[in-house]
Amino acid sequence: MILRDDCTARDLADELWPLRAEFRLNEGEIYLDGNSLGPVCETSFRRVNEVVETEWAKGLVRSWNSAGWMAEPTRLGDRLATLIGAQKGEVLVADTLTFLLAKLIGGALDLVPDRHIVLTDVDNFRSDIYIVEAMAARAGRPMIVKRIDRNTLDAELNEDVALVLLTHVDYRTGEMLDMKAITDKVHRAGGLMLWDFAHSTGAVPLDVEACDVDFAAGCTYKYLNAGPGAPGFMYVRKKWQGVLKNPLPGWLGHARPFDFELDYEAASGMQAWVTSSPSVISLASLDGALDVWDRATMEQVRTKSLALTDLFIELVEDRLAGVFEVVTPRDHAKRGSQVSLGHSDGYGIIQALIERGVIGDYRDPAICRFGFTPLYLRYVDVFDAVERLVEVMSSEMYREPRFAVRNSVT
Ligand SMILES: Cc1ncc(COP(=O)(O)O)c(C=O)c1O
Incomplete structure (x- = not known):
């Protein structure tokens, strides 16, 4: 007993044990929902305060330059990279998870124009299913999205499969899939693999490099404690950068945004995946939260x-x-x-x-x-x-x- x-x-x-003191927790309450929304860290309070009080209130528009706001999505991507086993320059923090999945799905489908099947899990998070079906319907060619029982993946993989989208840790059951074995299988069939890391980042060790993952996306408001609706992150393996195109281009992903050119020319690296202005205050909260992660x-x-x-x-x-x-x-x-x-x-x-x-x-x-x-x-x-x-x-x-x-x- x-x-x-x-x-x-x-x-x-x-x-x-010492890290517990970094979190604001309610006296007498036991919080077992950090897999949905993480609690706030003292370091986030401090960093958000600094951004609002100094960078925004005093620096005003100058802070886009003087406080380096424009570089936050890639700088924080580099900070987060260590948590998923990625290299610097492979991760961007922006948008929210469903939007990031849309971008990656759109880019991936354009990359394999001779294939017309997308596989996803019938038990996948509903947003993943809705967005993959919507993006496939807009792929510019007839596509079929199959909602499969993930245990039948072997039988479903063939030379027509363009992309497989799976969530690494099931949001309902908490089951973790074998990322390496599945990614290898998909690659052997000539397909691309996109992982949803919503319930994995900060929850389990991840090694995208060793697992040869093509693309992944996740959120920062669960185990990373960045706050409600904080931006998500996306991973694009170096070998796909410049090859995979952002299907939702915006001015800040342009090579020269302030030239306001009529025609789009993608910036290099992960900057090409930026569509619109960074959410500076939420990014500050993530920045603070990552200070705690640096200590574990x-x-x-x-x-x-x-x-x-x-x-x-x-x-x-x-x-x-x-x-x-x-x-x-x-x-x-x-x-x-x-x-x-x-x-x-x-x-x-x-x-x-x-x-x-x-x-x-x-x-x-x-x-x-x-x-x-x-x-x-x-x-x-x-x-x-x-x-x-x-x-x-x-x-x-x-x-x-x-x-x-x-x-x-x-
Ligand atoms: C597995 C999974 N995928 C996608 C999402 C959607 O995330 P967002 O609301 O940030 O787009 C969630 C949200 O909880 C999720 O748990």
Whole structure:
């Protein structure tokens, strides 16, 4: 049996422990939703304040030059590159994830004009499915998008497949796919591979270089803690730069934006993927949040993430045997940094749990999602969260009608 004291001892021995002080967390609350929206870091407060108070308020329009605002998307791309195993000059921070996927899909489809099939996962995040279908419909040639069971990928790959779009860690189940094996298969069939890293960046170690990934995109508001709606990031492998074209060109991706030439000529490198003005304040928040990431390695984060998720699963199985289905794979090689528990009353359970100070979320159908974020989460939080879940289940408070009222965000 696991005791609370055992968890306290593990916290005291935890190398990442000092980083918790960098986050603003509500007293008495256990935040298990950093896989949806990360909490704010002290370093983000400071950096955003500096940008607003000094660069914007005092510097005004001069700050585009004097504060280097124009270079922020590529400078922050270089900072973020280390988290995904990319080189400098391969990552851009801009737009939001769905827009970035649109750009990469559009560019990729133009690159293989003799192929007409796109494969994606029927369980993929809905935005990915909507955008890939919309972009394929505008490809300038007839295309077929197949929503497949990802386990049948081998049978679906052939010489007609232009592009495969998959999400590396499933947003509902938390299952992590084998990025190297899948990318290799797609390449052997002559296709291009685009990965969605929404639930991977800052959650699991990533090595785009070693996995020979062509393109990827992700967001910064989940595990990277850059704030609601903060810009996403995109990765284009060096070998595709200048070859893959931005299908949504804008003035700031032009080689000479302030010459205001009538005809578009792409800038070099990732700058070509910039369409419009950078969101300077949100980028400042990301800049601050990345200061915390500079103090941790992804290996430390992964080790603790697996320990936290193992602990949660073990406690749930021990204290709530037979109550929930553990949907997330137990195999470490297939687990992201969340644990999903299946229950037909999942929505009410999450609402009741939130009232008891444990913040998770709910995804249809019947999935209670809990994100485990090693930079600020303690082992003792996991213990206490399960204690409160036991209370919610044994009191049956989740059955109260008020917990059945659906919010627009679940
Ligand atoms: C897997 C996945 N892909 C895409 C998105 C869409 O992201 P955005 O709203 O930034 O476009 C999300 C959002 O949560 C997601 O979880």
